[in-house]
Amino acid sequence: xxxxxxxxxxxxxxxxxxxxxxxxxxxxxxxxRDGWGVCFYEGKGVRSFHDPSQCANSELAKFIKNYPIKxxxxxxxxxxxxxxxxxxENTHPFTRILWGKIWVFAHNGQxxxxxxLKLNYYKPVGTTDSEYAFCWIMDNLRERFKTxxxxxxxxxxxxxxxxxxxxLGVFNALLSSGDDLYASCSKNLVYITRxxxxxxxxxxxxxxxxxxxxETTPNDIVTIVATHPLTKxxxxxxxxxDSFIVFKQGLRV
Amino acid sequence: xxxxxxxxxxxxxxxxxxxxxxxxxxxxxxxxRDGWGVCFYEGKGVRSFHDPSQCANSELAKFIKNYPIKxxxxxxxxxxxxxxxxxxENTHPFTRILWGKIWVFAHNGQxxxxxxLKLNYYKPVGTTDSEYAFCWIMDNLRERFKTxxxxxxxxxxxxxxxxxxxxLGVFNALLSSGDDLYASCSKNLVYITRxxxxxxxxxxxxxxxxxxxxETTPNDIVTIVATHPLTKxxxxxxxxxDSFIVFKQGLRV
Numbered sequence: 001x002x003x004x005x006x007x008x009x010x011x012x013x014x015x016x017x018x019x020x021x022x023x024x025x026x027x028x029x030x031x032x033r034d035g036w037g038v039c040f041y042e043g044k045g046v047r048s049f050h051d052p053s054q055c056a057n058s059e060l061a062k063f064i065k066n067y068p069i070k071x072x073x074x075x076x077x078x079x080x081x082x083x084x085x086x087x088x089e090n091t092h093p094f095t096r097i098l099w100g101k102i103w104v105f106a107h108n109g110q111x112x113x114x115x116x117l118k119l120n121y122y123k124p125v126g127t128t129d130s131e132y133a134f135c136w137i138m139d140n141l142r143e144r145f146k147t148x149x150x151x152x153x154x155x156x157x158x159x160x161x162x163x164x165x166x167x168l169g170v171f172n173a174l175l176s177s178g179d180d181l182y183a184s185c186s187k188n189l190v191y192i193t194r195x196x197x198x199x200x201x202x203x204x205x206x207x208x209x210x211x212x213x214x215e216t217t218p219n220d221i222v223t224i225v226a227t228h229p230l231t232k233x234x235x236x237x238x239x240x241x242d243s244f245i246v247f248k249q250g251l252r253v
Numbered sequence: 254x255x256x257x258x259x260x261x262x263x264x265x266x267x268x269x270x271x272x273x274x275x276x277x278x279x280x281x282x283x284x285x286r287d288g289w290g291v292c293f294y295e296g297k298g299v300r301s302f303h304d305p306s307q308c309a310n311s312e313l314a315k316f317i318k319n320y321p322i323k324x325x326x327x328x329x330x331x332x333x334x335x336x337x338x339x340x341x342e343n344t345h346p347f348t349r350i351l352w353g354k355i356w357v358f359a360h361n362g363q364x365x366x367x368x369x370l371k372l373n374y375y376k377p378v379g380t381t382d383s384e385y386a387f388c389w390i391m392d393n394l395r396e397r398f399k400t401x402x403x404x405x406x407x408x409x410x411x412x413x414x415x416x417x418x419x420x421l422g423v424f425n426a427l428l429s430s431g432d433d434l435y436a437s438c439s440k441n442l443v444y445i446t447r448x449x450x451x452x453x454x455x456x457x458x459x460x461x462x463x464x465x466x467x468e469t470t471p472n473d474i475v476t477i478v479a480t481h482p483l484t485k486x487x488x489x490x491x492x493x494x495d496s497f498i499v500f501k502q503g504l505r506v
Contacts, residue, residue, distance in 0.1 A: 044378050045341025048301055063316045088298025089355075097349065100376040102342075121374070123353040125297050 002092070002108040003032055004189070005076040006174040006225040008181040008247035012070035013222050015040070017201070017210050020065050021230040022076055024205040026055025032078035035091040036061065039104040040071040041178040046102045050091045072249070073176045077106035084128035093174075094131045096122055096138045099148040101177040105134040108227060109170025109186060130173075137161045137175070151180065155253070158182050159244040166242060174225065181247040183225055185239040191225040192236045193250065201231045221250030255345070255361040256285055257442070258329040259427040259478040261434040261500035265323035266475050268293070270454070270463050272329060273318050274483040277458035279308025279331035288344040289314065291329035292357040293322045294431040299355045303344045325502070326429045330359035337381035346427075347384045349375055349391045352401040354430040358387040361480055362423025362439055383426075390414045390428070404433065408506070411435050412497040419495055427478065434500040436478055438492040444478040445489045446503065454484045474503030 005022045007015050019038065027033040036055035040047045047069060055061045055078050077092035084090040092106040107130035114129050114136070121142055122135035140161055141154075148154065158175065162184035165171040172189050175182040183189060194201075196219075198212035216222075225247070229236040239245060246253040258275045260268050272291065280286040289308035293300045300322060308314045308331050330345035337343040345359040360383035367382050367389070374395055375388035393414055394407075401407065411428065415437035418424040425442050428435040436442060447454075449472070451465035469475075478500070482489040492498060499506040 042305075042341045045303070045305075045344065047303060047341065050298070050300060052298075059320055060316075063313075067312055088295045088300065091298065097376065097378060100378055102378055123350065125350060125353055125355055 001082070002077055002079045003030065003227040004106055004108050004172060004174050004225070006181050006183065007071065007074045007222065008250050009072050009220070009222040010249035011220050012072055013220070014068050014070055014215070015074045015076070016065055016068065017203070017208070018224050018226070018230055019076060020208060021203045021205045022078055022226070023055040023061045023065065026078035028056035029205040030078070032080045034081040034086045035079040036077060037091050037093050038064065038074065038076035039093045039095065040069045041073045041176070042071060044101065044178065046095065046104060048093070048095065050088060052086050052088045052091050073178055073181055075104050075106050075174045075176060082110055084126055087126065089126035090128045092130060094134050096134065098138055098142055098177070101148070103138065103175065103177045105173065105175045107133060108172040108188070111165060111168040111171060114165070114168055133165050133171070155180070155182070155246050162244050172227065179248070180253070181225070183239065183245050183247070185241065185243050185245070187241050188227050189225060189239040190229055190236040191223055191239065192234055193221065193223045193252070195221045195250070200233070202233045203230060204232045205230070223247050223250050223252070254335070255330055255332045256283065256480040257359055257361050257425060257427050257478070259434050259436065260324065260327040260475065261503050262325050262473070262475040263502035264473050265325055266473070267321050267323055267468070268327045268329070269318055269321065270456070270461070271477050271479070271483055273461060274456045274458045275329055275331055275479070276308040276314045276318065281309035282458040283331070285331035285333040287334040287339045288332040289330060290344050290346050291317065291327065292346045292348065293324040294326045294429070295324060297354065297431065299348065299357060301348065303341060305339050305341045305344050326431055326434055328357045328359050328427045328429060335363055337379055340379065342379035343381045343384070345383060347387050349387065351391055351395055351430070354401070356391060356428065356430045358426065358428045360386060361425040361441070364418060364421040364424060367418070367421050386418050386424070408433070408499050415497050425480065432501070433506070434478070436492065436498050436500070438494065438496050438498070440494050441480050442478060442492040443482055443489040444476055444492065445487055446474065446476045446505070448474045448503070453486070455486045456483060457485045458483070476500050476503050476505070
């Protein structure tokens with residue numbers, strides 16, 4: 001299995017505190033040694049970093065932990081391979097372009113028979129179930145909508161497609177095109193929404209704490225979604241089993 | 254205008270020496286301050302780094318100059334913006350997926366009326382002429398070939414499409430899907446092929462030299478393509494004006 005991390009915020013926000021926790025689980029406090037990746041939206045562009053080795057001692061991950069990148073939406077993943085060899089092309093998050101926007105996707109779980117689903121437009125580069133499932137979502141959205149539909153129609157369509165995939169096994173997944181953050185939960189996904197009054201947060205996996213009151217303005221709203229809680233002194237909300245939720249600018253829709 | 258850098262090699266090769274020269278031109282020894290990017294193929298995957306700020310003093314570029322990434326094909330670009338704002342989504346190289354392979358593209362020049370060309374499948378994310386031209390190439394290849402054709406048919410098709418684009422202005426460009434490196438030259442493009450017996454090379458833009466005899470095996474063949482020569486003690490071949498050439502595993506086809 002793998003671990004996911006996502007962020008949705010109403011202002012460009014630094015992910016380093018949460019990414020530091022996730023990266024420790026990539027081979028040190030967790031067994032997810034088979035690669036990692038993170039995508040940060042910046043305007044319509046995306047900064048992507050991928051490494052098919054363990055995150056905990058990756059030089060590239062160390063660079064990211066020291067380099068402030070601010071985004072409203074980010075998705076990260078640490079991998080413990082089940083389907084698909086440990087290779088760069090099998091390292092999440094995956095990206096595709098639809099309606100002139102870059103879509104980013106990461107997945108935790110296994111899907112039985114997903115590769116029997118038909119793909120017309122989007123083809124996978126690697127051999128994971130996950131990338132195949134992502135291509136299938138993109139294919140269906142493209143087929144159904146020539147241009148980007150309203151947010152409510154899009155949310156409904158993505159929710160329905162993700163529900164189909166949950167029938168094939170475990171489909172904890174994060175998806176975005178830079179605005180809304182879509183989350184599918186089969187069973188392990190939690191989130192926390194931080195807003196004023198901000199307080200201190202303390203990581204579980206590393207002796208690191210941050211006082212968000214010093215890092216934010218009173219208007220900031222930031223939600224972090226993760227496979228398991230990342231901090232020990234905050235209350236994380238468990239997302240219901242077999243459900244789909246959407247975050248917009250830091251708030252649950 | 255901008256500067257291009259490409260590598261084609263028959264063995265995974267470190268680009269850092271050449272990238273160091275290019276990065277200096279990104280705001281220090283050259284005026285290309287409006288962003289930079291580099292894509293390294295690794296198997297079927299690609300490591301991509303982009304920054305919409307000047308390369309010469311970029312922390313991310315500094316990291317890459319110290320981090321050995323070995324590829325058989327790599328494409329890099331430093332930007333001096335003409336069309337399209339200085340933003341991440343307008344920063345070359347651009348990538349798209351076709352026939353289950355990741356394609357990487359970078360361009361130097363301006364194309365008049367390119368946005369009047371019809372696009373069916375691939376849409377740009379940013380606003381550059383360059384990304385639009387790349388989408389048009391991908392669109393035409395996809396339209397023409399359901400699956401990847403033979404190398405000779407593909408070379409011919411890409412050569413023809415690039416010749417069409419050269420009619421619209423200046424189209425110095427590098428394109429690859431990880432095996433062959435395709436180069437279009439309107440007027441400024443040079444290359445050098447290094448093979449045994451390897452010798453010393455000295456950069457023009459920085460006091461840096463490397464003795465490739467210590468870095469290579471006798472079977473290695475590496476071609477570097479660039480807008481202008483990067484070293485001062487080697488003989489670079491000038492690519493003919495208005496031409497298209499292909500490199501495979503370090504050698505000109």
